[in-house]
Amino acid sequence: MSAVEFALIAFVLACGVATAMLRDVLAAIIAFAAYSLGIAVIWILLRAPDVGLTEAAVGAGVTTVLFLLTIAKTVRPAGERTLERIDLPALGVAVVLVGILATTLGALPPVGGAETPVITSEVTQYYLDNAYTETEVKNAVTAVLAGYRGFDTLGEAVVVYAAGVGILVVLQREVFA
Amino acid sequence: MDVLATRYYYLVTFVVLGLGAYMMIANRNIVKKIIGMNVFQTGIFLFFIAAAYLDGANPPVLTAEPPYVSPLPHVLILTAIVVGVSLTAVALGLVVRIYAEYGTLDAELIREVRHDE
Numbered sequence: 001m002s003a004v005e006f007a008l009i010a011f012v013l014a015c016g017v018a019t020a021m022l023r024d025v026l027a028a029i030i031a032f033a034a035y036s037l038g039i040a041v042i043w044i045l046l047r048a049p050d051v052g053l054t055e056a057a058v059g060a061g062v063t064t065v066l067f068l069l070t071i072a073k074t075v076r077p078a079g080e081r082t083l084e085r086i087d088l089p090a091l092g093v094a095v096v097l098v099g100i101l102a103t104t105l106g107a108l109p110p111v112g113g114a115e116t117p118v119i120t121s122e123v124t125q126y127y128l129d130n131a132y133t134e135t136e137v138k139n140a141v142t143a144v145l146a147g148y149r150g151f152d153t154l155g156e157a158v159v160v161y162a163a164g165v166g167i168l169v170v171l172q173r174e175v176f177a
Numbered sequence: 178m179d180v181l182a183t184r185y186y187y188l189v190t191f192v193v194l195g196l197g198a199y200m201m202i203a204n205r206n207i208v209k210k211i212i213g214m215n216v217f218q219t220g221i222f223l224f225f226i227a228a229a230y231l232d233g234a235n236p237p238v239l240t241a242e243p244p245y246v247s248p249l250p251h252v253l254i255l256t257a258i259v260v261g262v263s264l265t266a267v268a269l270g271l272v273v274r275i276y277a278e279y280g281t282l283d284a285e286l287i288r289e290v291r292h293d294e
Contacts, residue, residue, distance in 0.1 A: 013189070020196055046230045051251050075282060093199070124248070163267050
């Protein structure tokens with residue numbers, strides 16, 4: 001683990017814990033935005049610039065705006081304490097969940113190894129070998145997103161549309177104002 | 178320790194999943210439950226992106242030199258991020274409506290009010 005990775009992971013986990021523990025919802029939203037930004041930089045380190053850009057724009061940007069709009073329309077409970085009390089039963093459930101998941105750690109392939117199933121998969125190789133000749137797009141992620149998995153992306157657009165209609169129905173409005 | 182030294186991203190994934198689950202269970206404020214759901218999602222994203230990683234590789238942009246990391250998990254996660262935002266938007270719409278009906282965002286109070294009705 002390099003120093004940059006260590007610092008980023010520590011930052012992200014600290015922001016995550018702050019998000020969980022801050023009692024003020026506005027403070028939690030700000031901590032979550034910082035968390036998203038940290039995660040976006042981790043995507044860059046893991047050589048996923050497209051995901052990093054989307055996370056920074058959508059995770060840290062649009063999601064934060066949605067949360068802020070919500071607390072503007074509802075309440076921001078005034079608390080006498082800065083931090084939440086730790087909920088022991090919930091902490092127990094979370095620790096058990098992490099413990100059970102951690103038992104699978106030894107069975108997972110090492111991150112970054114040349115022999116991992118994803119890297120050696122023929123699907124990965126096919127996309128990397130043929131993306132440019134078949135779609136004439138140099139960015140393999142774009143080629144797969146809009147070309148090979150175009151129907152998947154169409155389905156995603158349908159989900160976004162359905163979400164828009166769903167919000168209008170829930171709020172009993174006819175237009176976004 | 179050797180297992181941990183090469184797989185620490187997966188461990189971070191598990192911790193983030195635990196953190197998200199804790200937020201969804203422990204926080205009484207429903208807005209914070211939704212933030213917890215978003216934290217949980219990013220744990221899943223980290224799992225996929227870490228699985229696609231190859232040491233010393235370039236991003237899957239074909240103008241760079243090979244080797245490349247795998248593009249497919251990146252595409253799946255791009256879709257998942259957008260779907261996640263749609264989910265958050267609908268959930269927050271429901272929160273605004275719940276507040277209009279019950280006048281509170283506290284899950285326990287909402288349960289009590291529903292019980293009394």
